[in-house]
Amino acid sequence: MQTRTPYPPRGPVTGTRRDPRPARRRLAAATAATALVTLGALSQGAAVAAPEDPLSQDRPATSSGDEFGWSGPAAAVDGDRGTRWSSTAADGQWIQVDLGSVHDIDRVDLDWETAYASGYRIEVSSDGSSWSTAYSTTTGEGGDESLDLDTSGRYVRLAATRRATQWGVSLWELQVFGSDGAGDPDPDPDPDPTTDGLLSYGRPGTASSSQEQDPSCWDCTPDKALDLDPASRWATSPATGWVDEGWIAVDLGAPAHVSSVVLQWDPAYATGYDVEVSDDGSSWRSVYSTTTGSGFKETIPLDADGRHVRVHMNDRSSAYGYSLWEFQVYGTGGSATTPPADPADPDFDDLELVWNDEFDAPAGSPADSSRWHIDSGFPQNGEQQVYTESGNGFHDGQGNFVIEARRESVEGREFTSHRMNTSTALNTQYGRFEARIKIPEGQGFWPAFWMMGSDFLEGRPWPYNGEIDIMENVGLDPYTSHSTLHAPSYWGAGGHGGPATLPSGAKLTEDFHVWAAEWDSDGIQFSLDGVDTFYASKEVVESTRGPWVYDHDFYLILNLAVGGDWPGPPDASTPFPARMLVDYVRVYE
Structure with a gap:
């Protein structure tokens, strides 16, 4: 077994983050751009220009x-x-x-x-x-x-x-x-929060029809596009027939100057539509028109006045009707309701430890009940184990928590394992979330360190609550882990994410490694042993995949599954019992 220096070194944990991660967001881009400086210029003693930034960097x-x-x-x-x-x-x-x-x-x-x-x-x-x-x-x-x-x-x-x-x-x-050239100004600018207020939040909406009490779209009424909740939506009703004519409107409550409209489309989007304004909700005038709507997120700059704003759709992109996750109107005036504020973005170079478990308890003792809720029962995703309340999760007395998968018959299942979460102790938004873990190797194993949107606990179904997978591994491939986001428009095999491997090409199963996620209002940076592996940009996701459903509280989960849709079942070569060892879990804000 190859020996590596643990990252970060195990030692006392203080109230501030001891070893900020050296690899910063966008380091890879800066390195690539720097490489464009020519050796010829250097050999002649010429001045070296600043690295040139690609126009394409992180664009949709x-x-x-x-x-x-x-x-x-x-x-x-x-x-x-x-x-x-x-x-x-x-x-x-x-x-x-x-x-x-x-x-x-x-x-x-x-x-x-x-x-x-x-x-x-x-x-x-x-x-x-x-x-x-x-x-x-x-x-x-x-x-x-x-x-x-x-x-x-x-x-x-x-x-x-x-x-x-x-x-x-x-x-x-x-x-x-x-x-920059002499082209048109950016047609998709973000609203300026210093001058443009969100006028549509919580205001009453109306629509040509709504898809209500339908299992595929439960209560998809106009207010769901005006609630600043990217995981709820409005959709036209199939009961009246999905036709090209459809509309959704909002009453701003008082005359307003409208500077922009933001549309976050479901896959059922309009290729042709008008944005219209009205003083009385009856007589409408068009202030924007297109026949080439592209779906996903569209930001439309306007210079218009009116109390009512309507998106009037006339050409469907699919056989279905129309659907919007968000219909946002920005400007001045109106009778706006102030939306709840998100927490401030963390400074990743100056973080404080706010929650942790170092797993230093005596050998054989269970997880700390003040930190962890223990899951039990039957899983989803085609997994074959049953999660037990005790026995499969325990401290080893050497500073690690053991999650053990066993081949044993319990409640009609052939395998048992352990899963625990912080839902009763930690639900939070933004920060750095990291764990130092040694994962097992073998066909059918599925270890994971991940996060679930806390509104799942209140009844919102997956994937509408959002899921952030910091680390998943398929046991048959000991060289690769995966970091993935799941949301209503991209989930399961279509989730948004990327793989991670060790620079040496060694197996991840041979030693402990640190998987981490740094999460703020712009996106989530995933890393392995301090090296950035995948960046999920909010702007890119909204422009190319669908709604960003991660700006709310989440809780942490650790588990070791056996079998399932992704890894497949264990076989005769699968070693049991198998252990996933967790050295620590730490949260910084």
Whole structure:
């Protein structure tokens, strides 16, 4: 067994964070940009310019299709050369990025994975609909390619015309460089909270129809799009027939100046719609119109006056009706209700320890009941174990908590194991959450360190409450762990996340490792042993996947499952009993 220095070193825990993580968010992007400085300039003693930031960095990206749930297009524009986009194994695949406004474009850098395209085009567009070719080749060689261009556009697309392998095509990074140019202003600006108030929160809404008391959309009434809750939605009713005509309106309570409207669409979105205003809720005037609505999150800048605001839809994107997670109106005036404030973002360089368990109790003693609630009973996800209240979770007397999976018959099940959570002791929002764990190896094991939205305890079903998986492992693959987000529009195998491996290529099962998540209002940075592995950006998720449902309290969970939909069942080679050892769990804010 290879010996490694534990991270961080085990020792006394004080009230402040002892060893802030050296790898900061965006480190990978800064490193990649720095590498663009030429050796020629250095050898001649020339002044070195500041690293050039890609216009494409963390911008919304879409694709023709993705090979895996974790290899989506956002992974190719995140500045992290350890994450990638990979397409399905077919010709004609593409990936595109929305730069937010029209830019002059002078270079595109491609960092290909082994599955590269020998034939492809670089295309640009000002509207995401009409495309022109800026570069084309049939002799691409893969690796790192830097393409000098002289063009402009808001959207940049790589369209593969010929695969070099039997697989699809895959990019570690697609980076677009250039300047602001003389294009249009950003059509999707975020509302300015210093000048624009949220006028629609809690105001009464009406709609052409609503999908009520339907198992697929329970009470999807207009107020659900106005409640600032990204996991509840309004939808038109199938009872009246899903037709192209539909609308949702809000009464702001008093005359208002409207500066923007934000729409977070469900997959049932409108390609054609008008934003209308009215003084009396009867006579409407259009202040914005489109026939190329793209779904997901759309921010529409306006300069309009009225008491009532309506989204009037006339062209469906699917066979269903229309549905919005959020319909937000910003501006001044009206009769606004102030929404509850989120906690302040943490300063990840200056955190305090607010909750922890070092597991220093005597050998054989159970988990501290003041910190942990013990789950029992039958699991979900096709798992084969039963969770017991005692016996499968205990301290080893050496500073670790043992979660033990056994082959034993209990309550009609062939296996037993342990799961515990902090729902009775810790429910919180934002901070750094970390655990030092040694995971077992073997077919059918599924160890996890994860977080569940606390409103699950109040009856909100999964995945509407949100789930943050800091670490999951499939026991047959001891080299890889996974960090994943689950929400109403992306869950299960379609969750938003990425893998993590050790730089040495060693097994994760050979020693303890620290898995962590740093979570604030912008997103969640996952790491393994202090090295950033995957960043979930709120902006990118809302623009490419669906609603961001993580700005509320969550609680922590530790468990070791046996079998299930993902790892499959254990077999004759699976070693029992198996132990997941937890050295500590710490929460910093």
